[in-house]
Amino acid sequence: xxxxxxxxxxxxxxxxxxxxxxxxxxxxxxxxxxxxxxxxxxxxxxxxxxxxxxxxxxxxxxxxxxxxxxxxxxxxxxxxxxxxxxxxxxxxxxxxxxxxxxxxxxxxxxxxxxxxxxxxxxxxxxxxxxxxxxxxxxxxxxxxxxxxxxxxxxxxxxxxxxxxxxxxx
Amino acid sequence: xxxxxxxxxxxxxxxxxxxxxxxxxxxxxxxxxxxxxxxxxxxxxxxxxxxxxxxxxxxxxxxxxxxxxxxxxxxxxxxxxxxxxxxxxxxxxxxxxxxxxxxxxxxxxxxxxxxxxxxxxxxxxxxxxxxxxxxxxxxxxxxxxxxxxxxxxxxxxxxxxxxxxxxxxxxxxxxxxxxxxxxxxxxxxxxxxxxxxxxxxxxxxxxxxxxxxxxxxxxxxxxxxxxxxxxxxxxxxxxxxxxxxxxxxxxxxxxxxxxxxxxxxxxxxxxxxxxxxxxxxxxxxxxxxxxxxxxxxxxxxxxxxxxxxxxxxxxxxxxxxxxxxxxxxxxxxxxxxxxxxxxxxxxxxxxxxxxxxxxxxxxxxxxxxxxxxxxxxxxxxxxxxxxxxxxxxxxxxxxxxxxxxxxxxxxxxxxxxxxxxxxxxxxxxxxxxxxxxxxxxxxxxxxxxxxxxxxxxxxxxxxxxxxxxxxxxxxxxxxxxxxxxxxxxxxxxxxxxxxxxxxxxxxxxxxxxxxxxxxxxxxxxxxxxxxxxxxxxxxxxxxxxxxxxxxxxxxxxxxxxxxxxxxx
Numbered sequence: 001x002x003x004x005x006x007x008x009x010x011x012x013x014x015x016x017x018x019x020x021x022x023x024x025x026x027x028x029x030x031x032x033x034x035x036x037x038x039x040x041x042x043x044x045x046x047x048x049x050x051x052x053x054x055x056x057x058x059x060x061x062x063x064x065x066x067x068x069x070x071x072x073x074x075x076x077x078x079x080x081x082x083x084x085x086x087x088x089x090x091x092x093x094x095x096x097x098x099x100x101x102x103x104x105x106x107x108x109x110x111x112x113x114x115x116x117x118x119x120x121x122x123x124x125x126x127x128x129x130x131x132x133x134x135x136x137x138x139x140x141x142x143x144x145x146x147x148x149x150x151x152x153x154x155x156x157x158x159x160x161x162x163x164x165x166x167x168x169x
Numbered sequence: 170x171x172x173x174x175x176x177x178x179x180x181x182x183x184x185x186x187x188x189x190x191x192x193x194x195x196x197x198x199x200x201x202x203x204x205x206x207x208x209x210x211x212x213x214x215x216x217x218x219x220x221x222x223x224x225x226x227x228x229x230x231x232x233x234x235x236x237x238x239x240x241x242x243x244x245x246x247x248x249x250x251x252x253x254x255x256x257x258x259x260x261x262x263x264x265x266x267x268x269x270x271x272x273x274x275x276x277x278x279x280x281x282x283x284x285x286x287x288x289x290x291x292x293x294x295x296x297x298x299x300x301x302x303x304x305x306x307x308x309x310x311x312x313x314x315x316x317x318x319x320x321x322x323x324x325x326x327x328x329x330x331x332x333x334x335x336x337x338x339x340x341x342x343x344x345x346x347x348x349x350x351x352x353x354x355x356x357x358x359x360x361x362x363x364x365x366x367x368x369x370x371x372x373x374x375x376x377x378x379x380x381x382x383x384x385x386x387x388x389x390x391x392x393x394x395x396x397x398x399x400x401x402x403x404x405x406x407x408x409x410x411x412x413x414x415x416x417x418x419x420x421x422x423x424x425x426x427x428x429x430x431x432x433x434x435x436x437x438x439x440x441x442x443x444x445x446x447x448x449x450x451x452x453x454x455x456x457x458x459x460x461x462x463x464x465x466x467x468x469x470x471x472x473x474x475x476x477x478x479x480x481x482x483x484x485x486x487x488x489x490x491x492x493x494x495x496x497x498x499x500x501x502x503x504x505x506x507x508x509x510x511x512x513x514x515x516x517x518x519x520x521x522x523x524x525x526x527x528x529x530x531x532x533x534x535x536x537x538x539x540x541x542x543x544x545x546x547x548x549x550x551x552x553x554x555x556x557x558x559x560x561x562x563x564x565x566x567x568x569x570x571x572x573x574x575x576x577x578x579x580x581x582x583x584x585x586x587x588x589x590x591x592x593x594x595x596x597x598x599x600x601x602x603x604x605x606x607x608x609x610x611x612x613x614x615x616x617x618x619x620x621x622x623x624x625x626x627x628x629x630x631x632x633x634x635x636x637x638x639x640x641x642x643x644x645x646x647x648x649x650x651x652x653x654x655x656x657x658x659x660x661x662x663x664x665x666x667x668x669x670x671x672x673x674x675x676x677x678x679x680x681x682x683x684x685x686x687x688x689x690x691x692x693x694x695x696x697x698x699x700x701x702x703x704x705x706x707x708x709x710x711x712x713x714x715x716x717x718x719x720x721x722x723x724x725x726x727x728x729x730x731x732x733x734x735x736x737x
């Protein structure tokens with residue numbers, strides 16, 4: 001009886017793990033675009049993060065058009081926190097403070113340490129953002145820097161913290 | 170015919186009550202079924218609700234893992250559900266409906282495609298699928314499948330409940346019928362007890378009459394002597410002029426009449442009571458009270474001697490039954506001494522003499538023929554007699570035995586052939602003191618202070634005597650000859666007290682008169698007189714003071730002092 005149960009359990013696990021290779025076929029840029037888009041739901045911004053009540057929810061991408069493309073597709077007609085989601089590709093530091101999420105890629109942007117912007121950097125960036133992408137066993141994961149989030153008065157959902165590859169205090 | 174009637178009387182209530190019990194049992198069963206059905210429904214609802222909540226909890230916690238493609242974390246979450254035994258499968262599906270993580274323990278694999286749906290039951294399994302969302306993001310679906318308790322198992326549970334209910338119903342039915350049977354038995358027992366009580370009352374009456382019959386001859390003889398003394402005294406009185414001699418004659422006549430009155434009174438007391446009514450009595454006083462009766466009624470050649478200890482303890486017995494018992498023993502003693510002799514009546518305290526309790530022992534000793542041992546053995550049995558036909562009924566000593574047992578004591582006989590017999594009564598000591606009667610005897614004789622008394626008496630001679638007695642005591646008397654006249658006179662003259670006969674011609678008797686008076690004037694002193702009246706008991710019960718006829722001046726004074734004293 002117990003044997004039968006274990007066998008079934010094993011079968012179930014095999015079934016569950018089967019779709020994993022399919023996910024790997026998606027490009028890394030597309031995965032990162034999807035993550036950037038979904039993160040909006042797991043983070044709470046302070047009220048002064050938006051210029052006005054009608055300001056859109058802005059996700060900015062610096063120097064990474066490969067990510068900006070799929071992101072624009074995802075955000076088409078979408079809403080976050082009751083605001084329309086707008087994707088902006090920026091080149092300089094002048095527009096960075098208007099963003100709610102800023103993907104810096106490998107570049108840098110002049111941004112105050114306390115500006116309420118969820119900064120996202122690639123692995124190994126000289127100054128990592130609130131979220132730092134990483135790759136584990138060919139899966140895109142991320143590390144969360146709590147001190148940065150606190151400085152920017154961003155509340156990170158415990159659910160997000162739970163799936164982070166690491167949480168740096 | 171009689172048998173059939175009594176059977177029906179027994180069975181009808183029995184069947185009636187059993188029927189009620191059966192209805193009650195059926196109602197109980199129906200209630201049980203209704204309860205089971207409603208329970209079944211609420212159990213199903215509860216199970217669906219539980220599965221939905223489980224799925225929602227999983228959906229809430231798995232959203233980030235689904236959003237950020239973290240399969241191991243999702244698997245961790247879904248595995249937590251595996252611990253609960255009723256969940257046999259759970260799955261997490263991504264936003265495209267593809268399986269992301271999950272397990273299927275039994276009952277078939279997880280569905281290939283996941284989409285939200287309400288709880289539904291299929292093949293004994295309940296499944297539900299809820300959406301996974303975070304903010305505006307739709308992230309996927311959580312699917313949970315639980316085992317519904319199999320129909321057979323539920324049924325067996327209900328069968329168990331049903332059996333308990335049926336047993337309860339049966340118990341009610343059985344108890345109901347047992348109760349009605351018991352109450353029928355109780356009723357028949359009650360009837361039997363009543364019949365027995367009536368028989369016992371009749372027996373007591375018979376015993377009393379027996380004793381009285383034994384006495385009648387002696388009493389008649391004695392009475393004749395008294396009449397003789399009185400009439401010859403009157404005759405001599407008429408012929409004599411010497412004041413000293415006349416005074417002596419008057420005293421002699423008075424003594425004879427007093428003795429006669431006493432004797433009649435004792436006989437009346439003897440005959441009056443049929444109810445057993447225990448009172449606390451002083452054995453010495455009581456025995457002295459029947460001394461004359463015994464002394465005069467037994468036989469001239471039989472002498473009764475009393476040897477009574479001082480300070481005898483009181484006992485609680487029915488006084489009339491006590492008297493009858495003593496008379497019965499004495500009569501037996503007399504009959505055992507055909508050539509006459511002495512009967513000794515002794516009484517003494519017996520500390521710890523009755524099964525360790527204090528008691529009073531009364532011994533009646535004769536010096537007659539004695540009894541054979543087998544006669545002694547049977548002497549207390551009813552209807553056992555050694556006397557010839559027409560001389561004894563065999564109820565005498567059985568009354569003695571019955572009386573002693575009823576009083577909580579015992580009776581026994583010691584006898585030696587040729588030497589005599591001793592009948593012994595051992596009666597338990599009573600811790601209360603004897604009734605008022607003994608104490609009342611020592612009450613001082615009062616004087617009236619010109620009080621106006623209403624005398625209600627139909628007999629002119631007695632009324633005349635009463636009026637004289639009242640004025641002798643210092644009061645004034647007004648007379649009415651009927652109760653109605655008495656009431657009129659009471660309202661007109663407003664006297665200080667009333668002395669009334671019980672039995673009178675007219676619509677009202679004395680009792681009704683004093684009731685009417687009391688209703689108008691609550692605390693007026695009332696003294697009722699009676700010869701032998703069945704209403705006397707009723708009057709006593711209502712708390713009136715009774716004076717038994719014939720009475721003398723002293724007794725009247727005592728009665729008046731009682732009723733006037735009670736007011737003061």
